[in-house]
Amino acid sequence: MSSKFLQAFTLAFAALLAACSPIKVLNALTPSSTFTKTASIAYGDDPRQTLDIYRPSKASPNAPVVVFFYGGSWNSGAKDDYGFVGEALASRGIVVVIADYRLYPQVRYPLFLQDNAQAVAWTYQHIADYGADPKQLYLMGHSSGAYNASMLALDARWLGEVNMSPSMLKGWVGLAGPYDFLPIDNPDVKPVFFFPNSPPDSQPINHVSAAAPPSLLIASTSDSLVNPTRNTGGLAKKLRAADVPVEAFYFTKTNHATLVASISRPLRWLAPVLDRVTAFIQATDSAGSNARQSPTK
Template sequence: MALAALALLAGCSPVKLINAITPDDTFALTRDVSFGPLPANQVDVYRPLGTPPPGGWPVVVFIHGGSWQTGGRDQYKFLGEALASRGIVLMASSYRLYPEVRYPDFLPDSARAVAYALGHAGRHGGNPRKVLVMGHSAGAYNAAMVALDDRWLAQQGHHITELAGWVGLAGPYDFIPIKDRSVQPVFHHPDVPPDSQPVAHVSAQSPPTFLGVADFDAQVNPDTNSGHLATRLESQGVPVVFKRYGGVDHLTLIGAFSRPLHRMAPVLDDVAAFVQTMPEAPIKNGPR
């Protein structure tokens, strides 16, 4: 509420205010790194300062939310700073949005970003065998599909077993029938393809998983989405960390990564610990 009040006084959105007061001297930023032929095929890379550890820093490819219709990688300086300060390279990625594309055309964009990290992590001080994909809301859906449905990484010459893990925050993973009218056309309602749902792609090869949800989320039901997905993953023997957070909602769950909102929920601590403790992926395919 205090941030919202300050934002109104400053004439800007809360996320702009958070980014404006995020330090600039705790990371090295390389903007607009291309990973494909399209304008949306770009990442902003937030690199920790100092010398990388042996093998390189862990790398997280982050996919933004916005109902597959809005948002952009430029809004996540606060997240890049937060993870870089914990010794993690963040690649904040773009992807094509509706109405330019519908399902599944935005998924190859996210897969290309992950393939870039797998192939070029070393250029940014990262470890190509400790690459994870992470997303919030609609971005968590994209992250889940790239991590669980091997069609998308296979198109890029890679495999889901090359991922050290993945992180989903407040994501929709099991949402047929689609109730949000603004989202229905994105997934061809009423003919929503059953294979569009991440829960349909769980297997014993699925990478280790971190699922974070807000106890109160008016946009994405945490039980029918993250809860269902966690149960299916566990039934296949996949390691799952499932965290529920009080005191935050759908948006402030990701906002809690920022310095002003750290105290709302320990989501940064939990995600950073998950990323840092993941072992290297056992399979190395494709160029390095």
């Protein structure tokens, strides 16, 4: 793509986003031929405890499954807004679960993590009915959703409450996640974590151990909301020190919001986020398969 065309396209698309809801624009431009959707399956009793499943139209038997958690500072968000994520991953042969969960002020830390764990447990128990292999289970999230994914992957308490453990995950993916954010600056987030008495055990970076599943961390160098050096860089460093397989990528053309938006078809030229996620899942699944086939030494 030439620089002049790219500049013109960027300006035109920016004008479109300014005139409309960015999420609605992305979803309106998302094709529906690549997946079939099963909507609003209850995994709990609360109206917010529901999930959607996106199945590839050309699914392979025993496909991997990704449970995706959206961001919104634990104050906002809806699974229906992230159809473009479901479509993108489904187009790569991955079954996708996008879960709603309770938000502030209905709940505070750690109750939304308990919702997330329930959604993961439902997926593990039922996803074989939708063509996926529960032994190829991945978590993924953006922003506060990446925090949620990281806490389930690193802090065994939450999956333990639903008779699971992080060892049952093949890996997890964090996009622009806050993993080390005390003391809290964001006024929207302060009440969620009981500021100024925010518990240290709420921080993912404090739960790193050698037992953590493989990780893929992606961030934007120009992220002004979540510091990529402290959060993505700091967590990657600690995971490496614990000998946990981790990949970290930083992209320059995206910001905090457009990092996840670059998964959508109209914005993939911004960064190869979808390619990185797909490659990570293929690599970890292949490594796991090889390990299962290799004799014990």
